[in-house]
Amino acid sequence: MMTWQxxxxxxxxxxxxxxxxxxxxxxxxxxxxxxxxxxxxxxxMVTLGAYIGLVLSTSLPLPFLAVxxxxxxxxxxxxxxxxxxxIRPIVAAPEFTLVIATFAIGLIIKAAIRLHWxxxxxxxxxxxxxxxxxxxxxxxxxxxxVIIACLAALVGALVAFxxxxxxxxxxxxxxxxxxxxRLMGIRVESIFMSAWALAAGIxxxxxxxxxxxxxxNPEIGQLIVKALVAAVIGGxxxxxxxxxxxxxxGVLETFCGAFFGATLKNIVPFGILILLLLLKPQGLFGGSLxxxx
Amino acid sequence: xxxxxICAIALGALMGLAGIAxxxxxxxxxxxxxxxxxxxxxxxxxxxxxxxxxxxxxxxEINAAGGVNGRKLVLHxxxxxxxxxxxxxxxKKLVDEDHVFAIFCVAGSNxxxxxxxxxxxxxxxxxxxxxxxxxxTWPFARNLFRGGTTEVPRYGELYAEFxxxxxxxxxxxxxxxxxxxxxxxxDALTKQLQSWFNITPVVRVEFNIGDKDFTSQLLQxxxxxxxAIAFFGNPAEAAIAMRQARELGLNQxxxxxxxxxxxxxxxxxxxxxxxxxxxxxxxxxxxSDDATLKAWEAKWKLEYPNLPAGRxxxxxxxxxxxxxxxxEGLQRAGPDPTTDKLIAALEGIKDYRVSGIATPRxxxxxxxxxxxxxxxxxxxxxxxxxxxxxxxxxxxxLKRYQ
Numbered sequence: 001m002m003t004w005q006x007x008x009x010x011x012x013x014x015x016x017x018x019x020x021x022x023x024x025x026x027x028x029x030x031x032x033x034x035x036x037x038x039x040x041x042x043x044x045m046v047t048l049g050a051y052i053g054l055v056l057s058t059s060l061p062l063p064f065l066a067v068x069x070x071x072x073x074x075x076x077x078x079x080x081x082x083x084x085x086x087i088r089p090i091v092a093a094p095e096f097t098l099v100i101a102t103f104a105i106g107l108i109i110k111a112a113i114r115l116h117w118x119x120x121x122x123x124x125x126x127x128x129x130x131x132x133x134x135x136x137x138x139x140x141x142x143x144x145x146v147i148i149a150c151l152a153a154l155v156g157a158l159v160a161f162x163x164x165x166x167x168x169x170x171x172x173x174x175x176x177x178x179x180x181x182r183l184m185g186i187r188v189e190s191i192f193m194s195a196w197a198l199a200a201g202i203x204x205x206x207x208x209x210x211x212x213x214x215x216x217n218p219e220i221g222q223l224i225v226k227a228l229v230a231a232v233i234g235g236x237x238x239x240x241x242x243x244x245x246x247x248x249x250g251v252l253e254t255f256c257g258a259f260f261g262a263t264l265k266n267i268v269p270f271g272i273l274i275l276l277l278l279l280k281p282q283g284l285f286g287g288s289l290x291x292x293x
Numbered sequence: 294x295x296x297x298x299i300c301a302i303a304l305g306a307l308m309g310l311a312g313i314a315x316x317x318x319x320x321x322x323x324x325x326x327x328x329x330x331x332x333x334x335x336x337x338x339x340x341x342x343x344x345x346x347x348x349x350x351x352x353x354e355i356n357a358a359g360g361v362n363g364r365k366l367v368l369h370x371x372x373x374x375x376x377x378x379x380x381x382x383x384x385k386k387l388v389d390e391d392h393v394f395a396i397f398c399v400a401g402s403n404x405x406x407x408x409x410x411x412x413x414x415x416x417x418x419x420x421x422x423x424x425x426x427x428x429x430t431w432p433f434a435r436n437l438f439r440g441g442t443t444e445v446p447r448y449g450e451l452y453a454e455f456x457x458x459x460x461x462x463x464x465x466x467x468x469x470x471x472x473x474x475x476x477x478x479x480d481a482l483t484k485q486l487q488s489w490f491n492i493t494p495v496v497r498v499e500f501n502i503g504d505k506d507f508t509s510q511l512l513q514x515x516x517x518x519x520x521a522i523a524f525f526g527n528p529a530e531a532a533i534a535m536r537q538a539r540e541l542g543l544n545q546x547x548x549x550x551x552x553x554x555x556x557x558x559x560x561x562x563x564x565x566x567x568x569x570x571x572x573x574x575x576x577x578x579x580x581s582d583d584a585t586l587k588a589w590e591a592k593w594k595l596e597y598p599n600l601p602a603g604r605x606x607x608x609x610x611x612x613x614x615x616x617x618x619x620x621e622g623l624q625r626a627g628p629d630p631t632t633d634k635l636i637a638a639l640e641g642i643k644d645y646r647v648s649g650i651a652t653p654r655x656x657x658x659x660x661x662x663x664x665x666x667x668x669x670x671x672x673x674x675x676x677x678x679x680x681x682x683x684x685x686x687x688x689x690x691l692k693r694y695q
Binding site: 016114218 | 333334335336338339342471498499500501503504505506508509510512513516529532533536537539540541542557560561563600601602603604
C-alpha cells in the first residue's frame, strides 16, 4: 500500500533522475535542430566533461565553481573541434552516415579515456554534497536539488538566448531554413559549430552534476538511450519537450521500479513510450510536419 | 597385411604424438603460456583490473626470480566485459587460437559460468581466483580449481549465522543484484536463514547492474521495517544505495557481500560505510597497518602509480596470491609439465601461500577449493577491522569435502 509520502518521495527521486535525462536530451536536441545531425556521441560528451572536471580539480588548486566554468568552456571547445574535424566534412552525407559517424566519435572518446584512466572509478567532490535535507515529510539529497536547479536555470538561459539574443535568433533561423538563413547573411557554418559547442557544454554540465553522486568512470555518460527516449517523448525539436520528456521518463521509471520491481523497471516506460507515439507520433510537444508537394 | 600393420602402428604413433603435443600446448623451451580473462571494462571492471594487475605483478616477480623450472610465464589477457557469452569467446580464443597451457580466471561469477562447460570439455586446467559460483567446484571437475574464494553456499551459512547470532536480527531485508554473483549470495542467505534459524526475510528486492537510483527498492525495505539490511552487488551500487538509505531515514545496520569488504567500497561509500559488516576473503585488507601488507602495497604502487583511491583492491591481492599458487603447481609439475602433472601437483598443495598477505591454499583429490577461511569484519573509523567472530554452527557444505 503506497502512502502519499512514499509517492512524493518517489516523485522527487524520479524528477532528480529525470533532470539528468533532460539535460542530455536538451544537448541532443540543440545540434539536431541546428544541423539535422543526431549526435550519438552525446553520452560520451557527458563522460568527457566529467573527466575534464577530474583533471582540473586534481591538477589545479581551483574552487569548484572555477573548475565547473573551465570544464564547460573546454568541453565547448571540444564540441567545436568535433564539428570542424569530423562533422563538417561529411555534413552533406546521408543522415544514416552522420549518425554512424557520431557513434564512432563516441567510441573513440571512450576508448581514448580508457587508454589513460582504464575503467577505475574516481571520486569527485562537490561543495554542495552533504546530508539529506528534511522538507516536510520528505528527505532530499542537496545534490539532487542542485541538479534540478541547474536544469531550471539552463532552460531559462537557453530560452532567453534563443528569444532575445541576435545569435540565438540566427540559430533559430538556421534551424527553420538554413538556405534562407544563409541568403539573409547568417553564417550557417558558425551556427552549426556553436550548436555543437553548446551541446558539448551542456553535456559537461550533466557530467559535473552526476560525478559527485556516482563517481567518474568511462560509463558515467551511458545515458544516450534514455535521453533519446526523453527527446522523442518531447517531440525532438522542442527544448521544452526534451525537458518534459526527461522528467516524465525519470518519474515513470522510478514508479515502475516501485510497483513492478527491477525486472520491469526498464521495460514499462518503453512500453508507455510506444503507446504514446502510437497516439501522438510527433511527441508531446513536436509540431506536425507539413511539406508542400 | 604387413603394410596395413605398419600403417596402423604409424597412425597410432602419430595419434600418441598428437596426444603428447596436446598435453604440452602452450609450453615451449623458454615459456609457459597462461591465458587469463576477466572484466576490465564496464561496471564490474574493478574485478578484472585488479585481477589482471595483481597477476601481472606476480608474474613479473616470478620471472625476475628465474621463472618456473627455467621457463618464463607469459600472460595472454582477454576482456570478458562481465558477460557469460564474451567470457566463452575469450576462453575459446585463449585455448584454440593462443594455445595456452592453462587458464587463470579473474572473472566474476557472471563471466565464469559462461566458460565452465567449454573448459570442462577442453580439459585445460582453469584456476579460478575469485568466482564463487557453485558450478566451478560443484559438481566436482578434475580440471577446475578455485583459489581465493569459497563456494557461495558456504557464504550463505556464515552470513546467516552472523546476522542471526552476532547482529541479533530476526527481521532481515535483502537487496540483491539480478546477475549471477549477487543473486547467488541473496539465494544462499535466504536458504540458510530458513534452514538453520527458521527465519524468512521480511522483504527481498532486486536491482539491475549499473542502477544509479535505489529509491523504489529502499521504500519497499522501509515499509517492511527490518532490523538489518543485507546488500549484495557491486561497491558502486552499494555506495549509492547506502547513501540513499540514510537519506530516507533507514538507519538499520548494513551487511554486505564479500566483494565489498574492501577499501574500494569505503572509497565509494565514504561515511555511509561506517558500521557496515561483512566477510573478507583475505587475512589482511589493503590499507591495514601490517608491515608485510604495507611492503606489498608499496611494491604494487611502484608498478602501478596514479591509480585512484580503492586500488590496490582485494582482487589485486587475491590474484597476486593465486598466481603464485598456480606457479607453485607448475613448479611441482616438473620440467616437462602436462595437464595431468599440473592437476596432480595442484592437488598436492597444502597450506601454501606466498606470504602473510594471502590465506593458505589447500587442494586435495577430493576438493579443489583452495580457501575455506573467511574473516568477519566491520567498518570502524573508515577502515575494515576484524571482529574476531567465528561461526560455530557445523557446516553442511564443508562436510562434502571431509
